[in-house]
Amino acid sequence: DTGVSQDPRHKITKRGQNVTFRCDPISEHNRLYWYRQTLGQGPEFLTYFQNEAQLEKSRLLSDRFSAERPKGSFSTLEIQRTEQGDSAMYLCASSWGGGLRQTTNEKLFFGSGTQLSVL
């Protein structure tokens, strides 16, 4: 299977604990995105990497959240001092894009997500 892989699928933690999620994108994709989805909402953009550079962060990404993509391959999303409001599905997506906008045919491929429950 060469799709986007996320680990773990489910995480239950107590409030105040730190959690880390991993995403392995499609191997030839240079762009990686993190989204968050809560019940009854569509996915909300959190942050974006092109290769190893984190180029954009949403205002939803508080200072308790940090994301890395050290070698331009897999990525991790860490949440420190979790709160009950962090409970959500965390989705990773990847795509291939050139340095300049060359095509309007870019689409994101999503993983199955990590469902976080903060008790």
Added chain:
Amino acid sequence: DQQVKQNSPSLSVQEGRISILNCDYTNSMFDYFLWYKKYPAEGPTFLISISSIKDKNEDGRFTVFLNKSAKHLSLHIVPSQPGDSAVYFCAASAYYSNSGYALNFGKGTSLLVTP
């Protein structure tokens, strides 16, 4: 603020009939639109897309129509099948320098196709 709106949370259609899912957007900078399908406990799966230079794109049973002046798009599924039952998300993007294609999603429409 919600820049992509799906005002119908749910839709029920009989098998074999047409399903029409609607989406409105507010940001005139959006120039690429996509529909994703999502089953429970899975990530969204790409279904079909359309560039703003077109007004229609067709792929098998799925057709997306874009009305730029009305800032409206719709997804038609003909004929509808029970396996189409899922949540459908409308998404839109605009190229921002340094941001790539951050997609803006609607809240989704849950489609139920009954036998």
